[in-house]
Amino acid sequence: MVRRGLTWGTAGNLSVRLGDGRFLVTAAGARLDDLSPDALVTCRVDGEAEEGDGRRPSVETGMHRAVYAAVPEAGAVLHASAPYTTLVACSRLRVPVRMNTDGMVYVGPVARVPFRHPGTPELARAAARAARRSRVLLLSNHGSLVWGASPDEVLTRTEALELVTRLLVTARAARVPLAFLPEAEARRYAHRHRVG
Numbered sequence: 001m002v003r004r005g006l007t008w009g010t011a012g013n014l015s016v017r018l019g020d021g022r023f024l025v026t027a028a029g030a031r032l033d034d035l036s037p038d039a040l041v042t043c044r045v046d047g048e049a050e051e052g053d054g055r056r057p058s059v060e061t062g063m064h065r066a067v068y069a070a071v072p073e074a075g076a077v078l079h080a081s082a083p084y085t086t087l088v089a090c091s092r093l094r095v096p097v098r099m100n101t102d103g104m105v106y107v108g109p110v111a112r113v114p115f116r117h118p119g120t121p122e123l124a125r126a127a128a129r130a131a132r133r134s135r136v137l138l139l140s141n142h143g144s145l146v147w148g149a150s151p152d153e154v155l156t157r158t159e160a161l162e163l164v165t166r167l168l169v170t171a172r173a174a175r176v177p178l179a180f181l182p183e184a185e186a187r188r189y190a191h192r193h194r195v196g
Helices: 061-070 083-089 101-107 121-131 151-173 183-192
Strands: 013-019 022-026 040-044 076-080 110-113 136-139 143-148
Touching (some): 013 151, 022 061, 083 136, 083 143, 083 151, 101 151, 101 183, 143 151
Antiparallel strands (some): 013 022, 013 076, 076 143
């Protein structure tokens, strides 16, 4: 994540569903570029951290837990602070994905979650509601939250979101109008490639 410029320092957190109602989440203060077994905490989807883990789970564990509870097919959740994505999250810009096929396939529809304080039950509930309709969420004035079947999928979707937001910001700065795929072509492409 850090090597690819998708987050910095201790910003961001990652979790993976284990099954049996449990998931692993990065510990509070863990760096995503230096994860070791002691930087992970086992938690329950329906409760708190497991006994004996020793470290506190990420402050955003409630948000991960809420997404797992709301979306049974979620196998991994990644919260990141990629620069262009966070810039767009701090704006009122919408994220159009119909400008290229990568955006359609790897990002898909983007749901915006109104600002709620990090680590709060309010943010967890808002993210869970949005996760039911989209795999890619913009957390207003905060960053992104992406869920998928695996850590590889959430990393790819987060990278693709950063690409799309970078294109959007760069085009606006250069005053280059973006060309979108015609609606009918986008629908045909989405149907052929099972997008959305």
